Amino acid sequence: MKREQNFRRAKKVIPGGVNSPARAYSRVDVEPPFIEKGEGPYLYDTAGNRYIDYVNSWGALIFGHAYPAVVEAVRKAAEKGTSFGAPTERETELAKLVREAFPSIEMIRFVNSGTEATMSALRLARGLTGRDLVVKMSGCYHGHGDSFLVEAGSGPATLGRPNSPGVPKVLSRKTITVPYNDGQAVEEAFDRYAGEIAAVILEPAAANMGVVPPIPGYLQKLRDITEAHDSLLIFDEVITGFRVAFGGCQELYEVEADLTCLGKIVGGGLPVGAFGGRAEVMNHLAPAGPVYQAGTLSGNPLATAAGLVTLQALKEKNIYRKLDRRTEFLTTELENFARELQLTLQIQWLPGLFSLFFTESEVTSFEDAKRSDNQLFKKYFEQALSANIYLPPSPFESNFISLAHDDKILRKTLRILKEILNQL
Ligand code: HOZ
Numbered sequence: 001m002k003r004e005q006n007f008r009r010a011k012k013v014i015p016g017g018v019n020s021p022a023r024a025y026s027r028v029d030v031e032p033p034f035i036e037k038g039e040g041p042y043l044y045d046t047a048g049n050r051y052i053d054y055v056n057s058w059g060a061l062i063f064g065h066a067y068p069a070v071v072e073a074v075r076k077a078a079e080k081g082t083s084f085g086a087p088t089e090r091e092t093e094l095a096k097l098v099r100e101a102f103p104s105i106e107m108i109r110f111v112n113s114g115t116e117a118t119m120s121a122l123r124l125a126r127g128l129t130g131r132d133l134v135v136k137m138s139g140c141y142h143g144h145g146d147s148f149l150v151e152a153g154s155g156p157a158t159l160g161r162p163n164s165p166g167v168p169k170v171l172s173r174k175t176i177t178v179p180y181n182d183g184q185a186v187e188e189a190f191d192r193y194a195g196e197i198a199a200v201i202l203e204p205a206a207a208n209m210g211v212v213p214p215i216p217g218y219l220q221k222l223r224d225i226t227e228a229h230d231s232l233l234i235f236d237e238v239i240t241g242f243r244v245a246f247g248g249c250q251e252l253y254e255v256e257a258d259l260t261c262l263g264k265i266v267g268g269g270l271p272v273g274a275f276g277g278r279a280e281v282m283n284h285l286a287p288a289g290p291v292y293q294a295g296t297l298s299g300n301p302l303a304t305a306a307g308l309v310t311l312q313a314l315k316e317k318n319i320y321r322k323l324d325r326r327t328e329f330l331t332t333e334l335e336n337f338a339r340e341l342q343l344t345l346q347i348q349w350l351p352g353l354f355s356l357f358f359t360e361s362e363v364t365s366f367e368d369a370k371r372s373d374n375q376l377f378k379k380y381f382e383q384a385l386s387a388n389i390y391l392p393p394s395p396f397e398s399n400f401i402s403l404a405h406d407d408k409i410l411r412k413t414l415r416i417l418k419e420i421l422n423q424l
Contacts, residue, residue, distance in 0.1 A: 001046050006034040022058070022155040025393045028378050030385060032393070038065025040404035043390050051390035052413055056400040058392075059207070059239045059353065060264035062314065062323075064404025069309045070268045077305035085296050090304040097311045098266065098276065101247045104256035108276030109285060110299040114238035114263030115143025117273035118201065120293045121259045122147055124275075125199035125232040127291035128284050135189050135200040137180040138162075139366025139396075141208035142201060142236050142261070150175040153208035153366065158394040180206055181214060181364045183221035190229050199259075200226050201234040204249035207398040208239070209369040210355035211348045219255040226258070232281070238263035238273070239398065242311065243352040245320055252350075265314075268306030271297075319403065324351035327401050330410050337418050344373070345421075353398040356380070369396065376424055383420045389413060 010017035018024045018032070025032045033045035041064050043053040056064070063070070095108045111117050122134055122145070134147055141154035149156060149164040150172050156162045163172065176193065178185035180202070190197060204219055206212040226233040235257035241248040242265040250256055258281060263273040276282060286292045297303075313319075331349045334356075338345040346357040357363045358373040358380075372395045384391050391399060401410075 001034070003031045003033050003045065003047060006046060007031040010034075020155070021159060022392075022394065022397065027158050027374065027395075028381050028393050030382055033385075033390070040064040040066070041402060041406075041409050049388055051385075051388045052405075052409055053390045054399040054401070054413075055390055055392050056402050057269060058264065059243060059398065059400045060267065061269050061400075061402055062243060062265050062352065063310065064402040067269075067310075067313075067404075069313060070306045073268075073305040073309040074270070074302050077301045080301065082302055083297055083300045088299065088301055088304065090301065090308060091299040094266075094299075094304050094308050094311070095276075097308065098262070098274065101242065101311070102250060102260055102276070103247070104250060104258070104278070105260055105276035106279040107282035108274050109282070109293065110304070111273040111275070111293075111295055112271050112297055112303075113143065113273045114236070114261065115145055115273070116295065117238065117261040117263055117275040118142040118148060118234075118236055119145035121234050121261050121275040122199060122201065123293065124281070124284060124291050125234060125259065127289075128281060129198045129231065131196050131198040131231070132174050133176055133193055133197045134174065135176045135178060135186060135197055137202045137206070137366075138177045139180055139209035139212070139369060140201075140203045140206055140236070142203075143238075146171050147175050148201075151177045151366070153206070153396050154394075157209060157366075157370075157396040179365045179367065180209075180212060181218050183218055183225070186222060186225055190225055190231070194229075197229065197231045199232040199234050201236060203239065204235045204237065204253065204255070204257075205240050205244065205350055207353060209366050209396050210357055210363065210372070211350060211353055211398050212363055212365070212369065213348065213350055214249075214253065215364060219249075219253050223255050232258040234259045234261065236261045239353070240350070242266060242314055243323075243400075244350045246314055265310060266307050267303050268308075268310030270303040270306040272303045272307055320351060323401065323403060326405060326407070326410060327351055327354055329407075330354070330401065330414060333414050334417060334421070338421060341421060343421060343424065352402075353400050355395070355398050357395065379424055380420055383423070384417065387416045387420065389416055
């Protein structure tokens with residue numbers, strides 16, 4: 001069925017036709033393709049088109065679609081039961097593997113999404129410190145928990161509604177927002193609210209306002225400030241964990257968080273989130289401690305099976321070098337071409353993810369990202385979709401490269417994107 005027809009039908013029974021707003025193509029003038037299947041770097045829609053996919057389930061699929069080891073592990077697990085609501089050995093195995101990747105994590109709890117991970121991590125930080133305030137960076141997105149829908153990136157930014165109605169004012173007042181990459185602003189927040197801030201939360205490399213890496217010294221400064229004020233530093237590595245490096249941004253930038261939130265890759269494409277940190281912190285969680293958090297499907301056998309084979313496969317030597325090299329190839333070639341054309345374009349990237357900002361100078365904050373020319377973005381996006389390149393439909397999202405995107409696929413993408421840039 002054609003996408004217009006599909007979308008019309010969906011809108012009659014699902015608000016906006018989608019189960020998560022970022023997929024609704026609200027910022028562009030086309031309807032979203034309805035997907036039938038994925039295979040390696042490709043997505044196939046119900047109208048018979050095959051796309052090269054640069055969304056990769058918003059970063060969850062580091063090996064591409066229907067990665068055979070994951071499919072087999074999930075199939076085998078499903079044959080023995082899909083949910084027990086009881087402990088399994090595989091949960092411990094997965095926990096141990098995450099610990100290997102992130103030295104700052106001694107204990108971890110698995111949940112079902114990144115949103116649950118960040119909500120629970122913040123509750124834990126509040127419960128532990130007895131403080132209510134949280135410092136968040138504008139343009140960072142931490143899922144749809146009440147405390148985080150304040151100047152949020154990703155879907156809320158795409159819709160132009162970074163603060164959501166329905167969040168009690170008393171709660172949003174507990175979220176202090178400061179610009180990303182501005183350590184001084186965090187210092188000032190601590191001066192102003194001395195003894196009241198439970199935690200500082202951020203994406204250590206922002207990926208929900210496009211890709212905005214931290215400026216040198218920024219993460220260390222936040223580490224120092226939070227330590228000096230007995231406040232917790234929470235890294236939301238839902239996107240960057242197991243993507244920019246096996247140990248995420250903490251490995252890349254050598255700064256450790258008190259609590260780390262994970263999602264996407266850790267579940268190998270199944271619904272998984274997780275949060276972890278030092279044992280003395282995590283043991284405040286029920287039933288070991290008083291802070292309550294729970295979930296029937298948390299740590300379910302399908303999710304842990306997919307997560308386990310994915311993380312095991314990621315331990316293979318040189319895998320991140322490969323991802324780094326491929327991302328560098330695509331972005332550098334595009335950048336050089338844009339320079340030849342004298343296009344107003346910034347390409348920002350980290351291993352496995354990148355984004356294009358149609359703006360004059362480097363983007364280091366949400367304010368900068370918002371200056372990106374939306375008309376140019378729309379043209380670029382729509383032409384790419386017509387040429388069967390599936391990109392995130394918003395400048396406030398990241399493009400993702402998987403290990404299934406080999407040199408041939410990248411060269412083909414490059415040829416198509418160059419043609420499009422040439423016509424902008
Ligand atoms: N949170 C995702 C974007 N950063 C969107 C997920 C979705 O719409 O599927």
